Amino acid sequence: MLNTGFHYVIVGAGCAGLQLALALAEETQATNKKIALIDKRRPRENDKTWSFWEAGVGKWDSILSSSYSYAFFKAPNTKLKLKLTPYTYKSLNAADFYNYSFEKLKAYPHVIFIEEEVVGIQENRKKAIVTTALCSYHCSHVFDSRIPAAFYNQNRYLKIQQHFKGIRVKTKNPVFNTQAFTMMDYRLSYPNSTSFMYVLPYSPNEALIEFTFFSPFTVKESVYDQYNKDYLKNYLNTTDFEILETETGNIPMSNYPFHKHHTSRITKIGTGGGWVKPSSGYSFKNTEKKVKHIIKNIQKDRFPSYGLYSKKYNFYDTIFLKVLHDNNHLGPWLFTQFYTKNSVPTMFRFLDEESRFKEEFKIMRSLFSWAFIKAFFQTRF
Structure with a gap:
């Protein structure tokens, strides 16, 4: 029994x-x-595929499907190749x-x-x-x-939905750059939204490509399908591919x-x-x-939940979510500012909730806009 x-x-x-x-x-x-x-x-x-960045050797290294030392960020009129040192991006x-x-x-x-x-x-x-x-x-x-x-x-708190559909594809011709993964590509984007393409290349002929939204609304599955197909055709110049796997998800990003x-x-x-x-x-x-x-x-014989919540970083996250919620079309501009005006270590420490105030101030200054000012004064610390 x-x-x-x-x-x-x-x-x-x-x-x-x-x-x-x-x-x-x-x-x-x-x-x-x-x-x-x-x-x-x-x-x-x-x-699903889980990805993360970390410095040095990690506890999951033996089961990684891929790892990268460089990342691409792309947007209209912007193309960055970011060296991630001392971090590695792992999937x-x-x-x-x-x-x-x-x-x-x-x-x-x-x-x-x-x-x-x-x-x-x-x-x-x-x-x-x-x-x-x-x-x-x-x-x-x-x-x-x-x-x-x-x-x-409830409707009191903000909720942005990270929703996506990814396809693992194998192409006839080598079309993927294996030197780096693509963190965000805003050159192909759904109208008036924060939406982008995410690409994890496994070989010159195989990759996960994923059309992703950070938005307060959702879309029909056919939208993801069309954008994934358009990206392969118009940005990777291929129409000859096989879909090996698919993954979908809707992850709440909320305060x-x-x-x-x-x-x-x-x-x-x-x-x-x-x-x-x-x-x-x-x-x-x-x-x-x-x-x-x-x-x-x-x-230490404390409640397990003791200290799991950071009020300071919740404040920062709330400002960001407020901007995306009220002005979802500003997402491409915000992320372009974030990636072009800050170093990789500063950005990753901030997202890992390990940053110093000087770094936090620099990031906030890089995102300075009327939308951020308004969100700042509408957010309680």
């Missing part, structure tokens, strides 16, 4: 759930505290991450994966209770990756206070915890940092 008592329960076996499960498994190995990882199914599909496939994580978890007998759908979580002074369609599990603490229902049922859903026995994690960086949409490396912070809190 399955043991229903655990020290920790992690709800969701995605990016955040698996990273946390690996870290908690290692942290609790000596004490043998039981951990349950619960999801309605074990993820196996190569349904990995979801299927490789899932397989790697579950294989590593096999080494920890005190960690169990439960393939059930969570329908509710309750708590009292002594424990938390996680209920699935089949059973109830009690524990000392729950890490919950589900997005709070309240997020969808919603996810941290207010933390309690003494429940910590929200992943997208449900606000771990997607609101101003960039990146989450993988941010998740690694948040997980490390949670482990440190546990070691």
